[in-house]
Amino acid sequence: MAEREPRPRRTARARGGPLDATARGARRAAQRGSGWTGREFDVVVGAVAHGGHCVARHEGRVVFVRHALPGERVVVRVTEDRHPGYCRADAVRVLEASPARIDRPCPYSGPGRCGGCDWQHADPAEQRRLKAAVVREQLVRLGGLDGADPRVRDLVVEELPGGPLRWRSRARFAVDRSGAPGLRRHRSHDVVVLDDCPITLEPAARAVLGRRWPGAGAVDVAVDAAGLVTTTRLDRRGRPQSTRVLRPGADVPEEPAGRTGRHAVGRDWEVEGTGFWQVHPAAADALVAAVGAFAEARPGETVLDLYAGAGLFGGALAPAVGGTGRVVCVEADAAACAAADANLADLPQAEVWQGEVDVQGLAGLLADLGGAPHVVVLDPPRAGAGPAVSRLLAATGARVVYVACDPAALGRDVAAFAGAGYGLAGLRAVDAFPMTAHVECVALLVPA
Ligand SMILES: C[S@@+](CC[C@H](N)C(=O)[O-])C[C@H]1O[C@@H](n2cnc3c(N)ncnc32)[C@H](O)[C@@H]1O
Structure with missing residues (x-):
């Protein structure tokens, strides 16, 4: 039997361009799919991008880095690698800090923790x-x-x-299977259980966090102009189940007796309970x-x-x-x-x-x-x-x-x-x- 010629392999050159070492690295990584997840390397962080992260590059690939600031040199750990063009990573160690970096005021914020905030590590003017x-x-x-x-x-x-903390007058907190409330980890369904959320107005945080909400999927909360706190309990499919209002100074929530009030x-x-x-x-x-x-x-x-x-x-x-x-x-x-x-x-x-x-x-x-x-x-x-x-x-x-x-x-x-x-x-x-x-x-x- 005559030997058949091997079929030409499709290469980037054959499709019209030379393939350099970094692009080859990118393609190999993309073909490997989740090959980079868990890898650590250091990068110089570039410009900010939409979505609460900055852009860096490593071995020809784009890396979307959270918990970093433009200009910083950081060690990142890859958290997600599902896309040929880019992967996602958290800055886990800062080698050269931006002058705009601050200590996070929220103890729940940081790599792998609560996904509610993106810029706790940036001073407000930098944000x-x-x-x-x-x-x-x-x-x-x-x-x-x-x-x-x-x-x-x-x-x-x-x-x-009003400053960067205690401004959130309306929030939705997730509830885990044990009934504990919190917020979701970034790009995850996991609930990070919280005793407080420092960007949320204190009466709203107190009414929901550090308590048990057995059987609920989430709790919506809103504080009105008079300090009345409304909570709406949602089931696991996001359907409202019951609404209660807590008057300032009271311990026991009541059935709502009308709309809540805002002043602007x-x-x-008038606003409907936890409505927009x-x-x-x-x-x-x-x-x-x-x-x-x-x-x-x-x-x-x-x-x-x-x-x-x-x-x-x-x-x-x-x-x-x-x-x-x-x-x-x-x-x-x-x-x-x-x-x-x-x-x-x-x-x-x-x-x-x-x-x-x-x-x-x-x-x-x-x-x-x-x-x-x-x-x-x-x-x-x-x-x-x-x-x-x-x-x-x-x-x-x-x-x-x-x-x-x-x-x-x-x-x-x-x-x-x-x-x-x-x-x-x-x-x-x-x-x-x-x-x-x-x-x-x-x-x-x-x-x-
Ligand atoms: C961002 S809120 C703005 C509300 C209001 N402008 C304010 O500042 O208080 C958007 C509103 O659009 C309503 N909405 C959403 N989709 C809509 C649609 N397709 N047609 C009409 N209203 C819609 C929501 O119920 C919500 O009240």
Whole structure:
């Protein structure tokens, strides 16, 4: 039998490029799958990336490093290696520290521990610089904005009053199989049992942590303006089971007797138990100020407040449009709509419509409105509004004030607006979540 020629092996060169030693290392590691998990090596830490980590490189591969800061030299331990292009690691030893590194105020934070915070080891000013860098990067990379645009280049993440600890007025704590509450380890279902959470307001932490919640899957907690603490117990599938309220100074929780109260922009607001309200006690005022300045709502104008929650932005803008104007708040959740109805009852120019902000719902809403809105405020959940809703909003020609809790989602939606002829006319960012990688942005988008 004639000897057959061996089949040519597919190489990177055959597909058009030489393969250097580091790239070969990367490919081999990728083929090995989880080969690097548990490995330790030292790296010089590069720029911050979206998600609470920094970027480093080792043997040609990208390593996303948590618990480090840009410029540091650290020993990392690989925690996850499932992707050909990158692996994840924790900085387990600092060889050369950044001047911005601080001792973590939270005893539960650190490599392999509670995954609730990302930047406990960074001084608060550095946290804000890191967040500004992430917002810029997402708006340039995903949003297609020009990084040299001063609105992007010079972005400063604004500090809120109250310091970096004890600001969290609303939280969800996980509960383990034994009934002990805590927070999940980073990228894990494991619950790290906590006796305290130093970023959470003390009454909320005390009401949930260090107690037993047998049979529960999680507990939601919120503190209102009067110090009333509401806890909602959830089952293992995330379904609410029961709600209790604890009055300041009382030991025994009671059945809820109505909504809880918040105070912002000089008004009292009702909120459904542990339902949505800005988490940081100073965030509602700061965001309303930013939204109001961008919206420039004038008497007689029509304002749409999409994803309205309890009606915060719509209620705050209603006085500006006056009795001849109109504010329509749109919200999917029935309980939030009922709270918004109560909150806006003294503002006859404001209405609450229960409905989904999606292409169909929004098209119907715009048709029912009987004319294009002058201003649209939207504050969607983390996933953003999406390209189809963004394009539909751009077709109205309205000034659009976009409040975003995820700069990546904002970047994607800004790109959709840009594709429909809109440009960025203003940008603010607020550190509404100190110690974490989260940041709240407010963008003004107008027809270019
Ligand atoms: C980030 S919160 C904003 C609430 C409000 N703007 C505030 O600052 O208090 C998002 C709100 O959108 C609502 N929501 C989520 N998806 C929605 C959808 N597809 N249509 C309408 N509302 C939605 C949620 O129930 C929640 O109240």
